[in-house]
Amino acid sequence: MSTQITTDRLVLRPVEASDAARIADLVNDPRVYRMVARIPANQTVAQTLAWIAGHTAGREENTKHPYAIVENGELVGVTSAHRDSTWLPFEIGYWLSPDRWGNGLMTEATEALVGWLKQRGERGFVSGYLDDNPASGRVLEKLAFMKADRIKVFCLGRGEMVGHVNMARID
Template sequence: MSTEITTDRLALRPVAASDAGRITDLVNDPRIYRMVSRISANQTVAQTLAWISSHEAGRVDDTKHPYAIVADGELVGVTSAHRDGTWLPFEIGYWLSPERWGKGLMTEATEALMGWLKQRGERSFISGYLDDNPASGRVLEKLDFMKAGRMNIFCLGRGEMVGHVNMARID
């Protein structure tokens, strides 16, 4: 069900097993794993491959659509939509190589993913960001998400509870 998506500067394609080494290298940067609740510190290639191996079933049952973000021929991040069941809105998540921060790439990539989902009839999305990651909040604001509450969540990379801002978008 997933397909390739292109923008002016980016190609989004399903994450592949061959991406495991590059993804593992990138997410082991504390600037990434400390800001994404579901990425542990010191992630191994085996853990990355286990995550990737779950994607095909998720694509088939329309609950998981992770995309590699490719810029200038290089994987620079991931944007994804996932949900526990097809009756729920997709949760949008993402991370980007710190060397690519501040150039609007994440907004562009995630907007393209959400556009693809909207073409398929999706109208509601949820997401959020950790309190000390306001740049992620700005991405969501640019994508017309609105604040919908606050809570504490467990961050694997930090090994502790952290403040989280919940956001939602309904078209």
């Protein structure tokens, strides 16, 4: 059900098993896994393949839409939308290779994903960011997400509880 999405600088395409090694390599940078609650340190290719496989069925059920962010033919990150049931809003998540930070790519990619979901009739979205990752919060603010509350979450990559700001957007 997922399709390719294009922007001025990027191609967003469904994540595939052939992406597993590249994704595992990128998320094993502590600058990535320490800023995303659900990515463990030392994620293996096998774990990455399991994550990809788990999302494949969700595409057809309209509950999981992970997209590879491709710039000039190279996978540089992932932006995704997932939910446990079709009656819930999509949770937006993302990460980007640190060598591509500061170029507006994540805002561009995630804006395109949210736009694609809106075209499909989706109107509610949630997301959030870790307290010590304000750049991620700025991405969400640019996309009209508003702060909802602050909680503690367990960050797999750090192995500890960390502050997290929940955000939401209703169109």
